[in-house]
Amino acid sequence: MMKYLFTFLVAAAYTLPLTAQLKPSHNLSFPMLAKRWDEAIPLGNGIVGALVWEKNGRLRFSLDRVDLWDEREALHLNKYSFKWVEQQVLKKQYDTVQRAMDVPYEASAYPTKLPGAAIEFDISSFGGVQSNVLDLATAINTVKFRNGTTLTTQVYATAPIGGFIFSNITDKQWEPQLLIPNYNTGASGTTANSVDGFGLEKLGYEKGTVTKTPGRIIYHQPISEGKYYEVMVWWEHLPGNKVTGNWAISNNKPAIDMLKNKTATWGSHTAWWARYWESSAISIPDTLLEKQYYREMYKLGSVAQTGAPAISLQAVWTADNGNLPPWKGDFHNDLNTQLSYWPAYTGNHLKEAATFTDWLWKTRTANRKMTQQYFAVEGLNVPGVETISGYPMGGWIQYSLSPTVGAWVSQHFYWQWKYSMDAQLLKEKVYPYLHETATFLENITRLENGKRKLPISSSPEYHDNSIKAWYLNWTNYDLSLAHFLFTAAAEVSAAAGKTEEAKHWKSIGVQLPALDANETGLTVAPGENLGSSHRHFSPYMSIYPLALLEDKTVIKNSLRHIEKLGSRAWVGYSFTWLACIYARANEADSAVKQLQIFASNFCSPNSFHLNGDQKGGQYSGFTYRPFTLEGNFAFAQGIHELLLRTRNGVIEIFPAVPDSWKNVSFTSLRAEGAFLVDAEKKNGEIVKVKIRSEKKNTLKLRLPGGAVSEYKMAAGQVKEFDFKK
Template sequence: MKTAVLNSLFILMAWGSTLNAQPQIQHNLQFSSMPTKWYEALPLGNGWLGVLLWQKNDNIRLSLDRVDLWDDRPMPEIDKLRFAWVKEQVLKNQYDTVQALGDVPYEKYAAPTKIPGAALEFDCRAFGPVKSATVDISLALATIEFSNGVRMNNYVHAVEQIGFFGFENLKDPSFIPELLIPNYNTGKTGTTGNSVEGQSLERLGYAKGTVEKKVNAIRYHQPTWDGHYYEVLIEWKQIKHVLIGQWTISVDRTARMPPLITSADEPTRWPTHLEWWQRYWSKSSVHLPDTALEKQYYLDMYKFGSVARSTTPPISLQAIWTADNGNLPPWKGDYHHDLNTQLSYWPGYAANHLDLTASYTNWLWQTKAENKRWTKQYFGTDGLNVPGVNTISGKPMGGWIQYSMSPTTSAWVAQHFYWQWRYGMDRVFLKQKAQPYLREVAQHLEQITRNGNGPRKLPLSSSPEVFNNSIKAWFLDFSNHDLALVKNAFAMTAQTLKPAEANQWKQVEAELPNFSQTQTGLDIAPGLPFEHTHRHHAHLMSIYPLKVLNYAKESDRVLMEKSLDQLEKVGTREWTGYSFAWAACLQAQAKRGDQAVDMLKKFASNFCSTNSFHVNGDQEGGQYSNFTYNPFTLEGNFAFAQGIHELLLQYHDGVVEVFPAVPDSWTDVSFTDLRTEGAFLLSAVKKDGVARSVSVVAEQGGHLKIKLPFSSWTMSNFPPKRMKSSIHLIELNLKKGEKVVFEKK
């Protein structure tokens, strides 16, 4: 076998010099020793498969996972609930009966839930201490170097559902991996646990799995629920001083992989992996003067590229990195639509990755029939709503039903259909998916908010997760959270339709009440001003992400300023990590760059593990928050990345603004090919404290209004007769593919 084949498989660093990727070496994960906790591990993934590399005792451990490893059995008794009955119980002050059906089962039963796959371990004691452990994010390659010269490389192929591992410079020809299977069936009873810490795997009641070992392969077959199963397959070969291997996980089918190596001349899979990541990183870039924020940004965008593909289920709480601690993942690793899934896709649109954000809308479309069934059964309405907490097949899971079975969840997830259309301007997607989805969401909301001749209202409203799961969490008037969602849903629906039908939804929107507010800004709900710190900025949804309020309008500006002043005054003691990332996006809408950056810095310094994973609690002993725990979830990471985008580029009511919230202290900052609504790609440079240039490419063509960061400018590549301008605002009619460049005079 030619050495070149082995080199191309596992001596991979030489490839890096040929790539023109945006991340730099300073953005990589770099450790002088191996992480010893699963949530501090080196992460690799391709949307379908994921692996966490860490050290457990003296062994190097690979925690293997697959996105659709699920126990999707129905939640007991959840289908007995009816929204009208819930309202009756609330009015009778008998909420314990509701909790028994809607909340207790979530903690009482281990499933439905995401489940872990298996783990590989390598006894590396003979290699001596680890000298370095690195994830090169430009290559999506993890490398571990030992003191005796042994080197281990790992990657999960960007396109194929296969993971690879390899060791160089081995002296022991008998060095092989060991498979460790999850403790689904150990003969122990298993403790109950809770949804945050993770319940014991034994409680799932699975039959014992089988492990079949061959000379150079291991196959693990694990029965799960109701005849379902999954398999883990590992194969390896050792040639002289090199061990190479591959692994995969399959669900409800026999695990298979192409041959690891069949001949000396067979091309390896590494080039196609590299091509995908090179293309991913070429889509956009940012350059920030704050090196810590820039590194966190690139690490978060690396994670986005690792967990999203157009064909996968959406990004769940932990996606492809399920906890490897002998328990179920925090909050069962499920799909939370009261914040988590939505925030997880925020940065994909602006970063020009519409192929990956499509995974969310594709899955919502695929589960639409189940969601419609539940909508009719629970709410009694036509149209479409989505459970706020659901399984991989879209079925409700309950748990704090004010939010897990909210009447307005579909209004928030529908925003992603709107964005998928607006950022790409794909008219086929608009007609086939965005219009019908939004129309059905609007139909449900129109029916459930009917109120005779008065302003529209919900029978019951809430604001996640105010008053947690108590009866006080229900309001008899619109919360500002629900009201903002309903207003925006009708507005989005109208914007996707022709005038005659659009006017119908504009009229319905006009029948909604105004936002509840006091002298301190937006309330949580009428009679409940925002006076206590809280992790979920639900009452500010109208500012961000919905952008119902616009800072360019004086009345909105005053309300936004008061509301954000109050947010700062009340403080952060009950915040978790995502609260800081979301707050950065909120502050950026009011052009408060310094405050936004402060929020981003606090997130990166206090609420992330050493591998950049968002772990919810304050890891610096409670410096900014009373929460000091460490359950890992992903949405905070992706909200952080969007916070960076909101500093650099914003879109409000048809106007694109460049550098809208960049602090004055950021004298050198730039970005390339960030995407806005209307399918425009923008690049801009600020150097030595002065904005120098802005370029625009119209992917689909159309009318653009842009607010430049300089008042005097020259323009190239565009005829002046197709332009109108004032001091800062320019209007252009651009053809498909046309580019215009503005430079400061």
């Protein structure tokens, strides 16, 4: 067995570059193991993940693999069409649509993400936990016990394998036990809603088998459609009272094949995380926000690595509570996937951001099939709720089958190009994707009296799934996405040398009406103001993330109206999204306040976004705790929006930093145009700015209170501005 164990040796701690600001104080550090799965230490590499916690007095690794899915069809979309839905709306017979297309999501446990299994260790003889630390710099979790035993564990960054070491161990009772999900316990499986998670028994799987041999346990679980997955743990005693082991999860192939992986080593793992943290860094005087920021960026590196699919609701940390994950752990494209990638661009993590666009590119065939089948036009749209393979799952169809989802996810292709200026990427993926999504939106809209409109429009999640959620005029949500898509399609077409096509998209954009606004700012739709507190800021898309709206009065009125309605119906991501909107309006103190509320009230001790207010409803009427990731990542982008912004091609340094933040700095944040920026502010004054251009380009720069300056930059050129007197 020795030859199969991967290198996992205790080495000196990795030292970050002097420019980085990652500190030991940012680590997750506790005097005990968590007693809940959603407070556990999170480890992951985009493909597999683990949660380290304590259950019933035993140390537990909750194991997960991101592509464990039951993709059986619950929504039979071939029976229905967007035109049929429009007809039912016009006939006011919408209950037929609800029964046919909304109900299957809640009526069936599948399609769904699946949990993996768990490993447990008997730690009763270890004398209790002395310390439990996740070192963010190396993504290593170390648990020290009072009797001198130490556990060191990780999920390798470079292979779909987990590893662990017990040092100074003499007790033979510690050896791992493999705990399998309760697919076949005989329980009723009556948990009956997607938020709490359906009971696993509802899936109807055959009973899995567990095979034990010395130093090895393998669990084989048949799932749907003749497929299976396997979980394997293997370990070995080494001299010096040390035990080393590994675990793996395979999808539809033998887990023992994972033994052949030779890339899982301590060196490759720590080197990967070293490169990741070298990509960028920030330093701000608010210790709560700085700590939360680095924990969010750690999670981004743990769930968005090359080769992984897009970030789903929980990514590699599926709930370990005997049920399926909240909302089936699916891919929600009515904000969840989009918000999850916001910080990757300014944060200089384009490889991590590419896991979204690569997945969207990979699932185009399934998305195109849905588009032609349901919308009955050429072009490309994307389901608002879909499986890992890109198939629609249904739910409230105003959003799960919205005609503008493709427009929103297209922004991430656009950003990939704008932040990298990669000509090959533009030609091979960005232009084709935007061309196809814009073609769809042109085909699905109609010209009436010279103006283009959707047959029916909606605004997530206003009026839920009732007939009132459909509007016969544009909502500002759909309209702002249409404005963005046709403008972006024109820009990328021109950049790709498609001059006539660029003119065409501009002409289509001119046919769109203006966004609707009144004394309350942006409305939901003409004649309807946002009437109550609402968690989804869909009417305000044009402020952020689309950055279309420049009218300061409309933006100000919108924010005052949001404030008037209050936050009782918000969840955690509402606060972080609003922080980005405030930052774009240069209302720095308000932006910071939203970030502070999120970090203080809406996160688990391990920093997971739990949606509800965990302090008894201090800010929100939602006090539940379903874990999803988008609020975490929108938080990180909220920090970026304070520090660096690109607006209409102009880079703005410290555009929304509070006056109280006297000492602020960042290194290697990325701006549109393929510029990497360092900046430092001391005693309230900017003392240094350094900008490196990755491509030949014109740098347009604005410092706070200053005019725009322009500089011609060659590829690789660095320009420094020293303001010290």
